[in-house]
Structure formats: C-alpha cells, structure tokens
Amino acid sequence: MTVRTRFAPSPTGYLHIGGARTALFSWLHARQNAGAFVLRIEDTDRERSTPEAVQAILDGMTWLGLDWDEGPYFQSQRTDRYREVIDRLLAEGQAYHCYCTKDELDAMREAQREAGHKPMYDGRCRNRSEPREGVDPVVRFRAPDAGKTVADDRIHGRVAFDNAELDDLIIARSDGSPTYNLTVVVDDWDMGITDVIRGDDHLNNTPRQMQILAALGVEPPRYAHVPMILGEDKKRLSKRHGAVSVLQYRQDGFLPEALINGLARLGWSHGDDEVFTRDDLLRLFRVDDVGKQASVFNQDKLLWLNGTYIRAREPAELVEPLTEQLQSRGLDPAAAPADLEAIIASLQERSKTVAEMADTGRFFFADFEAFDAKAAQKNLKPAVEEPLQAVRDGLAGLTEWTAESVHGVIQAVVDARDLKFGKVAQPIRVAVTGGTVSPPIDVTLRLLGQATTLERLDRALVYIRERAA
Numbered sequence: 001m002t003v004r005t006r007f008a009p010s011p012t013g014y015l016h017i018g019g020a021r022t023a024l025f026s027w028l029h030a031r032q033n034a035g036a037f038v039l040r041i042e043d044t045d046r047e048r049s050t051p052e053a054v055q056a057i058l059d060g061m062t063w064l065g066l067d068w069d070e071g072p073y074f075q076s077q078r079t080d081r082y083r084e085v086i087d088r089l090l091a092e093g094q095a096y097h098c099y100c101t102k103d104e105l106d107a108m109r110e111a112q113r114e115a116g117h118k119p120m121y122d123g124r125c126r127n128r129s130e131p132r133e134g135v136d137p138v139v140r141f142r143a144p145d146a147g148k149t150v151a152d153d154r155i156h157g158r159v160a161f162d163n164a165e166l167d168d169l170i171i172a173r174s175d176g177s178p179t180y181n182l183t184v185v186v187d188d189w190d191m192g193i194t195d196v197i198r199g200d201d202h203l204n205n206t207p208r209q210m211q212i213l214a215a216l217g218v219e220p221p222r223y224a225h226v227p228m229i230l231g232e233d234k235k236r237l238s239k240r241h242g243a244v245s246v247l248q249y250r251q252d253g254f255l256p257e258a259l260i261n262g263l264a265r266l267g268w269s270h271g272d273d274e275v276f277t278r279d280d281l282l283r284l285f286r287v288d289d290v291g292k293q294a295s296v297f298n299q300d301k302l303l304w305l306n307g308t309y310i311r312a313r314e315p316a317e318l319v320e321p322l323t324e325q326l327q328s329r330g331l332d333p334a335a336a337p338a339d340l341e342a343i344i345a346s347l348q349e350r351s352k353t354v355a356e357m358a359d360t361g362r363f364f365f366a367d368f369e370a371f372d373a374k375a376a377q378k379n380l381k382p383a384v385e386e387p388l389q390a391v392r393d394g395l396a397g398l399t400e401w402t403a404e405s406v407h408g409v410i411q412a413v414v415d416a417r418d419l420k421f422g423k424v425a426q427p428i429r430v431a432v433t434g435g436t437v438s439p440p441i442d443v444t445l446r447l448l449g450q451a452t453t454l455e456r457l458d459r460a461l462v463y464i465r466e467r468a469a
Helices: 017-032 051-064 079-091 102-114 180-190 200-215 246-251 256-264 278-284 299-312 315-328 340-350 354-360 373-379 382-396 403-416 421-433 441-448 450-468
Strands: 004-007 036-041 070-074 095-098 138-141 148-153 157-162 170-172 195-199 222-226
Touching: 004 017, 004 195, 017 036, 017 051, 017 195, 017 222, 017 256, 017 278, 036 051, 051 246, 051 256, 079 095, 079 138, 079 170, 079 180, 138 200, 148 200, 148 222, 157 200, 170 180, 180 200, 195 200, 200 222, 246 256, 256 278, 256 299, 299 340, 315 340, 315 354, 340 354, 340 441, 373 421, 382 403, 382 421, 382 450, 403 421, 403 441, 421 441, 421 450, 441 450
Parallel strands: 004 036, 036 070, 195 222
Antiparallel strands: 095 138, 138 170, 148 157
C-alpha cells in the first residue's frame, strides 16, 4: 500500500504555527515512506475564505520547502460529489431529513439540561416520512445508537467512544451545502488518504467520520492526532505568544530550516538533541514517537536555533534573505562599499535573525543622518578628539587597506597613549556607524573602505569640536 497523507487547511486566515507543524509531520511521513503528500484547501466557508489567505498558505508552504505531490484541491469545486454521496446515504437509509426548527431544538436541549442530561439531538425525525411544509430540512447521518466506535490512534493509542453519546450529526445544511465531517470523509476516501495526521482538537470528530466511512463501506485511514501547542504560560497558543503567520517569521528574518527544526521539536524529540536538519528529520522522525502531552512553544529557543543556522550557513546562502530584508527597509544592497558576502560574514556570528543582521549592518548600505544620542554622549567626548584625530591621520596614510593594517594604526595610537583598545575603538565605531554595535572595528573599517571611513571620522571630529565649543 502506498502511503498517502494530506494537509487540509482552511483559508480563513494565515498559515500559523500549528498548521505548519501538522503539514510538516504529514510531509515527513509521506517522504519517509516513498508516499504522496496531498494539499487540499477546505474552502467551503465562502464568507470567510479569501484568495489572499489561499495564496498565503501556498507561499508559506513553499517557503518552508513542504512541496506537495498533488493539489491543491479545493472543496468548493467538489460540491456535486458531496451531493452525490449525501443522496446515496439518504437512498440507503443511512441518512434522513430533519425538519426541526431552531426553536424546537433549543427547547429540546434546554429540557435535557434541566433533567441533568447531556444536550444532544434526540432523533425525533429519524422515522419521519412526510415533509414539513414551510421548513427546509437539514440532512442528518443516522449514527449507530449502541455499542462503541473505537479508533486506534498512533499517538493516543486505543480510544473508545460510546455511540450513545454521539447524536445524529448534520451532514447537509438546509441550503444543501455539506458540513465539515461529510466533506472530510468524502475527500479522504476519493483521494485515497491512508494516514491522517492532524491536531488532537479533531480527535472527537474521528468516531463520526469513521461511522460515515463504515456506512459507505470504506476502510478508515490510520489516524494520528498530535497534541496542541501552548504558550510559555501554558495557555493555548495565540498571537501574543508568537503564533503569527509563517510568512511573518520570514519577514522577521527567520530561516525556513530553523522554523522547520523548531516545529519538529513541538511534541517530538530524539534524545537530548535540539538541532535537526531536514535530512536528520527524514531519517529520525516517526509519527508514532510524537508525545501525547501538549507542547510549549518557546520563542527564545527558536531565536537560538535561528542564530545557530545563520552561523552554519555559507555567506552566499544568506545573500537572498538579507537582500530581501534590506529592500524592505528601502536600502539598496548594491550600495555597499564591499562585497555583500564579506559583509554577511562579518555580521552572521552575532546575528540571531537576518532582520537583526540588516539592522546592525545598515550603515554599510546608507549613511546615517545623526549619531545615536546616548552613544555620542558617552563616546564622542572632547577627550577622544586627539586620539581620534591621530587614528584618522594614520588611516589616511595607509596605501594598503586591510583589516591588519587598520588594526595596526589603531593599536599604535592606543599604545602611544597607554590606553585600553576599547577606549579608542568604541569612539571610532560610533563615528563610522552612528551607534555602538558593529563587527570588530578593524573588519568594519576595511569593509567601509578608506574614503567612507575618513569622511565619517571627519564628521565625528567636527561634532566633537562643536560640542566642546
């Protein structure tokens, strides 16, 4: 049997962390078993589904490298097929029309609550044969009312559901549109899905879907319900915990492999290891090893992972994401005085995100309008004018502009005045970058180039003199 998994997001919003993890686990399981990964868009909620959300899902999947073998299929294009299955269930007595009004259903449930019972549909239209004038009926599935429905879940184990607790669910609304549990069953059946990997918030849907499949004479797929994701406060993950669009992580300067690594560790582990490449995951991940307990999303750990991947990449591999970050800030990568890969190499050791790299290295691509006020107050004092001037004059005399020659000039000025290196290096840094953060000062000046360095040192010297006047 060929393994076939699916990811079936609803395009009523962005692709978030929980959905991306489900897609990853499904993708890994298919790839490990030489199977197929199907992408299905569950867009039957026409009021809330948007083309923009669909595109965001596709873009997010593409950025993460979760390529699909089939699809995307759209439920909105399969209405006739759902109607065909509903008609079959009606014809075979596995479903029936229900003419109960909303007021009648509300009264029924209220009476059940008052009697101390679980509110649920009581099957009063099960044997009704005559239509009710003025009422457009819904279609309900005739669920078994005795025994148990048992799901052998690959994560939660054997889960038994008492059929008496499961009422006759609606599979078609009064306007004829199919409901979620019906469309999912038909889609998984038609698409030959063998393994359903999804969030455990769907676990309670499983017995209903298994019952419909049984009524159709179809073997159910194997189910694996992954635990939900919590924020660090142990509450359900939300935007305040970082549960933003997957594409927002791209905008924030995360690398796709770091996010993939972080997602894989939400509910799954392999010893005490934290860093897993995509090849590692394809070799080691097993859906059966996913834990039952909810996992906690840790933004700091994701930042650490991202920094690890940034440091491990060749500078050439970071050119595209850095270019994207620079352009989003209105900066021209071509305006840099040095090779972009050399600038990246100087920045990547201390950067946790590519966005941080772009912000830290902004001075390479555009001049700054003013010094950071705090940095200038502390570092561009009258006392540094003389050594700063000496450095400027020494640098102006260099015929070879390298990090070593630049360092030699600064070190000579420091030694001649019996100063600590940082007492001169930091004022130089503020002078040429506008702030207090940059790569090592000799590397920074080498990359800026001699002309730009001298120009900015001259401006800083004017600033110091004007401040002292």
